[in-house]
Amino acid sequence: MAMKQTQTKIFDFADTGLDFSPGSKNIFPDRFKKMLALGYNVQTVTSVSVAGNQVTFIYGGAHGYMPGRVLKVDSGALSLINGGEFWIDSVTTNTVTMMIDAAPLSISGGFATRIASLGWSLVYEQANIHIYKFKQLDESDIFIRIVFQDVLTQRNRLGVCIGKTADPVSGVITDSNALQSYATITSPNQPFAMEFGGTASNTANNYTHSQGVATYGKWVVVGSKYHVVLSGNIGQANFGNRFNAVLPFASVGYEKLNYPVIVGEVSTQALTGSNFGDGQNEGERGYAYVAKYRVCMREYIKTLTTGVLDQLLGIPPQSKTNYLPAEIDGFNTTTAKPVAIYDYESWQFIGMISGGAYQVNYSDTGNPDKTTLPLITGDIDLNSIVYLCGMASTSGNNVYWAVPVEEVRIA
Known part of the structure; x- marks a missing residue:
């Protein structure tokens, strides 16, 4: 056997040395620092x-x-x-x-x-604000500003802003082309965020994984110095799955689009509410951005109803059946596809997600139970671990993502 790749790494919220819950607001900054930068x-x-x-x-x-x-x-x-x-x-x-x-x-x-951490560099840390430097696929530096939840009675979420320039003294993103929601503010109270779900409460603020797993479910992190995916199930059969991500992006050539894709959501529920909220792929809750430009992940189809048209991060089912025909592959093989990105305003194609995550071609019956996600499967060709993740909705519109534990950039 040969050495296996180490560029892309796996963490689990239950790992020894992490041991935290999606509701652990007091612990989040420390655990993210360990996963992203310190080990x-x-x-x-x-x-x-x-x-x-x-x-x-x-x-x-x-x-x-x-x-x-x-x-x-x-x-x-x-x-x-x-x-x-x-x-x-x-x-x-x-x-x-x-x-x-x-x-x-x-x-x-x-x-x-x-x-080992993902290899990101922590360049600013103050209270609930972190700025990390990581890499684009061309090896250029880029910065992410993470605003952790500082109102301990509210639902746990992260505000994120990604830019090509940052001020490590004042702790702000200085790139005017970046999404400005969290470039300078200090509390994650803007509509767009990465949600970690659950009832708004301070009960779980210091929970270990075992204390929180019944309510918040299993969560995994897959990432490299170029990307990160945080996905789990917050304990709700219909709309518990969450897929939060920063993914490499290959644009059609515009410098102002040379940024990663940020995947999160805009919650319809108050941060102080007791509802887990709609599903991430329900209506217009699922959101994605490239720089300050809102994007979607499917082609424009004029004949769809408005409600379906608004489901911007994918419309299930993705295929007629769950597997390739036996004449092609006698093993039950489900394929996954690279994700095309479209500008939301014009619905023009602007590029592709370039590794890190792919959408899976499941039909609307016989697909994996949403409550089992994320689960480990595999790539039979590359012999890689693949995490199957999801974005669920109350109407059953679950979009499945394949997150391979393999290199996203080969030198």
Whole structure:
């Protein structure tokens, strides 16, 4: 076996070193800092076993690491291989096994490991405001300003603004072409946001994952230095699924469109309300932006009714049946498609989401139960883990997303 990619990484809200809930407003800033920039769950390796390119770390006790995570080694000979990042293939209570090409024949213990972050840089941190620097696919820098919920009795949500310039002293996005909703303000009270759902309450502000899972469901994070997806199910069968994302975008060539796609929603429910709200793909709740321009994810179809026309992030069903015909593939294979982006005002095609997430071609019957999302499936051609995520609605208009754990940029 060869080394696996480490560009795109997986986190789970239940991970040791994270252990938080979508309702944990007090904890969110710290956990995002760990996932995006710092890493988490530092442990010390006591000894190392090497057999060819199979390397096993032995720890002095339970380490809490999970298969599928990327382990970061900060010192020693291994820190010079692949940036010190290695995919965890298997674990026991006190061991971690990985494939590491060109590993030394003998490796001494005594070094620290942690779960690797996405590799973003924290350039501003003050109270509930963070600004991170990450990368576009052309390796240029871009900045995201995250406004965490600071009103602890309101529903948990994130305000996000992405721009090409930021002031690391004042903590604002200075790019006039960026969506201005959260460029300077300090509370996530504008209509557009990334929602983490749930009844408006301060009960869950410090919840662990186990305390909140019955109400807020399972949540996963998949991302790289180029993108991030945060998806889960907030415990409601009809409209609980959420798909929040920053995704790479390849535009038709306009510099003012050379920004990632932001996927979130505009809630129809008051932030102090007790309702989980409509589904993310219900009516015009699901929103997406490229820079300050609102965009949609399907072609204009004049004959549709207004209500359906407003479902901008995809209209299910995406296909007639759930699988390819047996004559083409005897295995039950469901395909996924790259997502085209259209300007909302004109409905003109302006580019494509360039990796990180794809829409899945399910029919309107026999598709995965929304309450099971996100769930792990796989890409049979590339042998990659794929998370199946969704955006649900009260009318059953669930759009399914495939989020592969694979490189989004190959040098």
